[in-house]
Amino acid sequence: MEKLIGHLHKGQFAASLNYERVIFSRDAEFEDLNIIESDIIRNAVRDMGIEKLYTHQAESYRHVKTGRDIIVTTPTASGKTLCYNLPVIEDIYHNRSVRALYLFPLKALGHDQQRSLENFISEIPLGGGIKTAVIDGDTDKKLRRKILKDQPNIVISNPDIMHYSMLAKREEWDSFLSGLKYLVVDELHTYRGVFGSHVYNLFARFQRLYPNVRIISCSATIGSPAEFASQLFGREFVHVSKSGAPSGRKHFLMFNPDIPAAALANYLLKVNIEAGVKTICFTKSRKQTETIFARAISSDPTYASALSSYRAGFLPEERREIERKFSEGKLKAVISTSAFELGLDIGGVDSTILVGYPGSMMSLWQRAGRSGRGVKDSLIILIAGNDALDQYYVRKPELLFSGKFEELAVDRDNTEINEGHIICAAYEKPVARDEAYYKDNAALIEKLSGEGRLFEEAGGGRLFALGRYPYGDIDLRMAGESYTLNCSKIMIATNSGRRVYTENFKGAVYLHRGSQFIVTDTDRQKREIELQPFNGNYFTVPLTEKQTSVLHERERRTDGNMRACFSDLRVTERLTGYSKISARTGEKLQDIDLEEDPVMFETKGMYFLIPPVFRQEIEAQGMNYMGAIHAFEHAVIAMLPTVVLSSRDDVGGISYPYHPQLESSAVFVYDGYPGGVGIVKRAFGRIRELLETTLNQVKFCGCEDGCPACIYSPKCGSGNYPLDKQGAVYLIKRLLEADLKEEEEEKPVIKCENSGEVLVYDIETKYSAEDVGGWNNSHKMGVSVAVVYSMNTGAFTAYREEKINELTERLASARMIVGFNNIGFDNKVLSGYGMPAFRGTFVFDMLADVRSLTGQRFSLEKLATATLNTGKSADGLMALQWYKEGRFDLIEEYCIKDVEVTKDLFLFGVNNGFIHAPVKDGSMIRIPVKWKEILASYL
Template identity: 40%
Template sequence: MNSEAGSSTGVGEYIAALLASARLGNQVTHHRLLPGAEPVFAPNRLPWPRAVGKLLEERGVRLYSHQALATDHIRAGHAVVVATPTASGKSLIYNLPVLERHLHDPDARALYLFPLKALAQDQLAAFSALTAAWPEAARPTAALYDGDTSDHFRRKIRRDPPTVLVSNPEMLHLGILPHHEQWAAFLAGLSFVVVDEAHTYRGVFGAHMAQVFRRLHRLAGRYGARPTYVLCTATVGNPGELAAGLIGAGDGAGAGAAVAPVVIDQSGAPRGPRHFVFLNPEQSPATAAIDLLKAALARNLRTIVYCRSRRMTELVSLWAGSQSGPYKERISAYRAGFLPEERRAVEARMASGELLAVVSTSALELGIDIGGLDVCILVGYPGTVMATLQRGGRVGRARQESAVIVVAGEDALDQYFARNPEDFFSRAPEKAVVNPDNEVILARHLECAAAELPLATDEPWLQSTGARRAVRELCAKSLLLQSADGAQWLAARKRPQRLVDLRGTGQSYSIEDQDGAVIGSVDGFRAWRETHPGAVYLHRGRTYVIEEVDPGRARILAKEARVSWFTRTRGQKSTDILEETERRALGRALVCRGRLRITERITGYEKRSTSGNRLLTIVPLDAPPQVFETEGLWYVIPDGIRAGLEERFLHFMGSIHALEHAVIGLLPLQVMADRNDFGGISIPLHPQVGLPCVFVYDGLPGGAGLTRQAFANARDLLEATRRAVGACPCEDGCPSCVHSPKCGSGNRPISKQGALALLDELLAPGNEGETLFRELRVSPAPERLEVQEMRGEDQKDVPADGCPPQPGREEYMDKNPTAAPDGLTAHVPTPPPRHYVVFDVETRRSAAEVGGWHKAGQMGVSVAVLYDSLADDYFSYSQDELPALFERLRAADLVVGFNSLRFDYAVLAPFAPYELRGLPGLDLLQRVQERLNYRISLNNLGQASLGEPKSADGLQALQWWKEGRYEEIAAYCRKDVDLTHRLYLFGLREGYLLFSNKAGQRVRVPVDFRKRP
């Protein structure tokens, strides 16, 4: 290509030069000029108010057909989802109805949500400019409420909410919903909720946002509001399904719309001509992209280069800057992980024209205004048709001629479209999948919702199977507590929202350099994969080596270093089938889907040379195992197929391993996902199935619904995989067909020929699949032995009600939700043992007098009182009479106390003739503390559960000892024994005790007072 500096020719000449280039021209596998389109205008069904009509007239605006149709529906109160291309005028669609409502009802409010701060700032400016000419008294107000808003302005916004509140998901989750009482005026007037870039709300983020919208709807209803939802998205294959999943239309817990949102997907906006080029480079994709970028810079074409990873973004930016001569200072990287101020500086320089090119990850895929661009270079296929069109839509926004160049990598999808470009243009955009039923995420938001407003046990939100499971999980961890009357669930923590990261499945880790400066962040679920000790991390052109992962502080320490290698983790995985929900015969095979438990162990990492990808060494790594539940599908392979491949001397493990990689590589053809959103495991003999299996699963806790969507096309997936692997010209397998860039075993063993033979057998006519469909039985999954929760907390896997597991209990509750109104297993009253005693001890001296609580053995005994169930009577003992007490304790089947393990036994130990902890004991305080993780006083429990407080306190009893008032000490101690005794019987009968929390609410704490072995 001609790269003579200083020329200012247009895009057409740029593309012509590319096609004629002796070096790159023969690498172009497809060139297509997509023609421009003229605008299609349409009138509204109802006229706009005079002020709105005049505004449009003064601006010379005629509404495109999709704008008119969408605004008609919104004005009628219908939820809509607008799925039209970039720069098609979506902002007018929601701004105009908001302005109209403001004119009729000045108390009406609107919430605009944008996934990025830069988007929010753009839209705030656009809204303000729209009404700048209106009289101040009639002008609607707008304000930005995000992490950069000062405390002063936050208070002002809450006190006098603007007409339009522009914010982001995190602020809604953390700043508005938890403090809804301070937002009462805003929520009471909430008439519109605008969700921009809705296609980004998928996967983990989408599952979180589906629950955030349900929480918003719940609280808006609390203040009498039923807002209209307006969702704007890029071109996706299922905009209506995506929108309904996000806002919960018709599910009783979401937006409450009787029908799914109206879909507006036919654009009337004009567009300029656009060149589309597929290029399959002979050299590395990065090198080809740099050559293309240099030629574009030489023609003063404003260019954006998209890379698929942070690392590639940094490397391309470095290489381009070092080779671009006078343009070196006019190129910048832009990616997630940059600090907010760094990203805004790049956006401002690009919008002003100071930067001529930006090298970005998907962070600039969204509609941030960075000025008019001419050329978009995609280093690697973005993974979906939607993302390709969305990123390509960043150029030609002024209707000028533009170009999109896809530089294929060695990935299977890249090579698929490089070899089958027509398929790209004939293929419908993928479906965006959101899984509002992700139980891991649902549980966290149920806790948040309960903290915002107690959950009624009959709420629609709690009626699904997933919600009931989540309630049991939260109860097991005492994160949800029932009200005294059993009608509500209350959150045990005041602000659980602070522990929920919307963009990840776990706690977010900050990455700090040697000076303590934060240089990035990573989700806790990915921390050990991407930022383990020894990992190479790139930031702003600088190379760092990770020195330490500190889970306690959620911090990763990195040290700047110059290295000539990069790192890649290695590990092992196993899977257990927890539940099979569906199966289907596929000729000679069977495909199933359901819930899986995945155990991942990172065992080490590779060091590979940055030049040539040569393996330098493998370093062992002692990382904690990650165990999570998710959704997945699996192909069951008949034993006859295995035997047939082995008779042909094909490596069977290598065959199923290669099939796993190839299937995962092509899954994004069916659902909107990246191959990194999936995980896979190939097992030659799965212990639960008794046959070879190839598993593909959603790579996040709880699942994202991706494999659920793909299950319906399981045979099509195998057929596409067979075509792609068969068309690859390599001999033994490569990244374009059966190798995976993230394989934990280094792509060993792999057999491309075996995979082809296996696919042929699976797709051949036969009835083995029908036989497996009828006869295959899956053995129960083994018990979970170790769990590391994805939010970074170590939790024991305890049964939901604190009781030993009962066969079929979970299934029974799921099928019989009314069996227990509290969402847990119905409690069965338990009688006490035949002979039990309850005791308490009062001391002669205080902890302060003996030098601390650890010296309880020196406190002495003023009186001890014991209740004996056989005698049904109380007995008092002085210090001299303790031998008789010890005899009664030893004779009992159960010894009940309150704080007896930590205090009473310690006081009595110097006098005891045996080890008191060896008694069959039950410490009520210990059992309560096990559930709550904090201590509750006997006085609190007695007053809340029995309506009776303690008669005195320990300090009063000490004073009575000094004054010789022994009868009063004995009466006080007997009262404590009586309270402890009655609480014990209450807990056995009801399965819970009551206490008053810090908010003064009487709540239940589930207890198990049965004798432990």
């Protein structure tokens, strides 16, 4: 190891070595095996080669034996497994009726645990009677029934099985669960964010039915772990934190290269492999994982047998083969996303390379802890990338060793998530008004009863759920339904529905284990993505548009010139196309338009109101105001992980020079998940600290006009344009100051031409999709007639093509425009005339909203017939024929009728809170909508 480190000090990238530190070795602290009560188990432990227990193992053993719930947070490779296996196996050995359930977030961890358990049991005389079994998503139904019939003492599983099987099919599981004494939950830190909100509800439902279980949990090092465990389980926990395990010396090197971090990672991987140093290289994305791997084997094909990529999306058999080969030493290095961050048994590792700061201290040291098992020396290399968070720690590397770990918290107020679990709880067992579960959820339970989603017992005592299998309506990991990726009809990978929208669109380049593919088709009905091999020299980046509206304000905050609000929001996102980027130069080659339906969801977030005078000040200095607020948005999101555990992918944002609902310039930052997950809520509580950190990062970045280290975002849907670094610095400084008088804040400096109208509109085209070469060319279809209805005046106005500028100006000046498939179609047609962006107008698409609620695409004709008992007077094909005949009067009459139907359907939803839709069997369903709240914000 010393020789390798010496080489790095003298090698070609020695000048990039920014910081180094030695973490000295630590001696073990032991307790005698005599604390183990059973002679047989004590001897079995000794037979495993363990002569003494580490002090944290002994402490855990004592607490479990006295009936305490515990959480253990000692470092990686400190022997946490024995903290729960020892007391559980001892109890089962002497009382074979005892049952234990082990939960792990990943299937591979469960299989590892079974091997560890079986090794322990094999050392116990007559221990063969202790049965263990793994039940996960790969266990077929027949084998699952057989396992449960044989009644194992320990079932190893995951939260998904607890939700979709254990509680959903209690008649199959009740015999096992009724005898349950121990619930072991490992990798507790993974149950955060939206997943944590689901798991909190899941554990509440489980303990409602099986309250007498004892809980043993383990976690990576986090801030306030006992409080976090208490939030998840609603119990008090004893925290076991002081590790007695030995630790070898760790050499920590930080590089800040002037080449891409991935390129330096390739060099360091080759150096480590040639030096015989077993290595894990951690990346921050799937694409980066595959890119590093592909470049390594393309530069030297012999590395293909010594190196592998590893990430989610690989088939199970692929992952297990890589794990086995790496553990056996057949692979010298693995390039991985966070998938290897958790405690998979992969044998001793000598070095970890981190390509970029992983977003949290917890993840940094969890990853770093994968190397240096036992007392061996190890090497940790952090390669700083160009993004803001990495460069923040380049300037302040000592903070990495401060010992301050992020505090985790569970958002227990996510109404959308909580409601789904309450319905499941009532399905499992009717909810009585005198039980604790009701008292904890009374307001939501009564709301669900009032909406007809729960049904009250005739006597008024209990509430029931009558639907069939409500569990399928809940996506624990909020990943969406899984898609298969097929090449020549052979499945090569999978991806989650949430990622598919922006990763596997038609034309996207996909990397898999060193090979390139291009997406040729996406079948959302079958959830299949077709690929074909690709030899091009570019990669693809999605382009998106977003809109945000405020549904409900929860908390306001004033601090100096800063005015901020935490609110319920509605976000509309739409994939508009993608850019082809040269793999060789990084330059944009081409932008390609796409026709994709928008995605709508409700979430929680905060917005900053920007005082009008700041715009005058910024523009008076020759700076770009839109670029300033856009850069401010990017920088705040980039630095948010310094105050709240999160990653850039968890948070979204949008900047408005004028937001029609707020009647002000505003910058939004929101949780990127339906319902919200508590990230921005916690950041809102530390908002001044967040802005101060952001200001320092942008102000002291060494670039001149902005870069990924300060204001550029890899997620930006508009290609990082426009951005103004100096404008952002000026804006943040002014927000943190306290010099504005109230009348200056309220002074309407920004003149808004917004008419205040709320409009409903529709257009008819001159040409069909077939005439212009497909729906992707809708901007070429042209407008024959467009009709606008004003909710303010009640008047219809028709526009022909010669007045298209008047139409677009009126739409762009309105406060809100309402249509049916207007985002997906009408606005694309209008874009052919150079229509301006709707920066001051809220665009509402009823089709997109209904589809986001139901997952189905309904026509206006079907919805109007089901809801209003009236339909359209004709169809688009007839309107095209009338255009050819010059019958503009008939087109105008037809278009007015369409707008009237659209308006009436919208107002029905506003007034009633629902609309109707037909389903296949001829029945009508009621779709709840929140259009009243939306309209009230703009009318």
